[in-house]
Amino acid sequence: MNRRQFIGNAALAASLLPFAGVAGTVEAAPRRRLLPVALDKGDRVGLVSPSSASDDSFSLQLAREAMEALGFEVKTGAHFAGRRGYLAGSDAERADDLNTMFADKTVKAIVCTRGGSGGARLLPLLDYETIRRNPKTLLGYSDITALHSAIHAKTGLVTFHGQIGSGSWNAFNVDQFQRVFFKRELMEYRNKIELGDELVPRRNRTITITGGKARGELVGGNLTVLAALAGSPFLPDFGGKILFLEDVGEAPYRIDRMLSTLKLMGALDKIAGFIFGECTDCKPGDGYGSLTLEQILDDYIKPLQIPAYRGAMIGHIREQFIVPVGGQVELDADTGSFRLLEPVFQS
Template identity: 70%
Template structure:
């Protein structure tokens, strides 16, 4: 064997070993059953972490902490909450260690994400999934936190919660959602509210049915951009029989079309039982020779699936948003533009 062939053989061996080691630490279909987090109560201690971008002002951390205290909690700050590396809230190891430590800490009953942005996907290989699986707790956040929701769902089957980050608006609607979901532990019925409008018919929070019908299944999804960026990784859950809920912000329609094309090409859309799309905030066309409308995009990708589907749910980058359980079992009604929980999403007792 000459030197060139020897080097090539060594490189191939190293690559295979790397793939083997990675598959041992994270598999796409772990043999686990659905896990429910422990229930929350006022007076509990919650952990505040920042898996993604750093906040611009430390005052935002103070406001977030005060909001959680106003909700009735004691708050423990992540060790690296104020760290910074570029736009990120510290190094990948620092951000991942804060999450791992919060799951390991027996005094912490829930983990609340400070903000979204970008960077959560970078830490997915560094999370301790056996630790998370054995210490099931509430995880709350949205936007870039979609990466955590899907990875934890894929690797542990733990139900997590898509809803306001700690720096989001804690208006009356969101506080009411939080109390009903976490303190009262309702089997929630999610129906868009009608805002006070000086108009004869409802314009805001309006539901558009794509295909009629009802469907049941576990809820998965989150931010479309973040979710599709996980394609081909072991951090995307199985879509079979699931209700897919998506939202996005500041994405031109052609990008929404491209990302739905990705989900179609990877076979994900053909597996789902139902589809909901929330808000697409500031998803405006850019210059060019023309563009597909959002209606045309959904008609091209979703309507041919012949499954119940609607858009306009109060999910996403909006001031008032539903708090929904990723992994929770729901029934959706595409004609009414609503969905409801079928089973509790917390441990009993």
């Protein structure tokens, strides 16, 4: 089964969820914002594999070493290194690891070793009451968008879209981590610009779609995963929110289709601002021609007449922001930046 076949199956499964008896179910009404406990060096961090299995044991070793190098004691999920086909164990095993880590009072944060596919399969199995009673950091991106969306929708907990455990912990990402979690800064997210030997900078440039400023709560993540949750109770309310999106390996016509899904479900018409990160390896395939990503964003976002820009350092890239899903931010589309307005940890 390839990635796109999986997403299609996940979307079908999500559409059936309201009719299924599920463990840990809570009412679908939006929750007030819930802040995680603060994180410090020396704390215990849980490593879990809620989506795809890792390619080899070395990547799991690297995830552990990275967390230890950041100053943490590490606890791994019971099925951290599991495999069932392309998944890191059965749905019940992977969900149990997450539920156990949230219930464990000694664990202060949960870091996902990787993304891939399969996170949406866990959403009916998560114990949202336990998560609400034990608010703690959840970090990951890509397929982990399913967990961010569902947990925020069901509990109001602020979670963090950013580097996975087995990803690149380069100087930029480490600095992001330390500023967000240890220093607990009210972050300003402005792209790192490098001139290099160019007369004018080219890398990491942002482009304004519609100028202006907007304030609201951040929601979003991977576009493919969000679109696959359409029709399920595991999406947060988009009303008045700042929506951020990214993706990887999707042809422009697929980006068009998924934005059309968000438009048809009414999500785009509700948002107050829009940030598009990177769409890595999103080139047109063979065929009769293609719209550009710029044209597609202009078709869907410009008519909204809300502050919007593209090119933020969010997505499947080596250096990436760590952003709080559920955090209150101010977006400035003219400068291509956004900033936190309130703390995202308990005081």
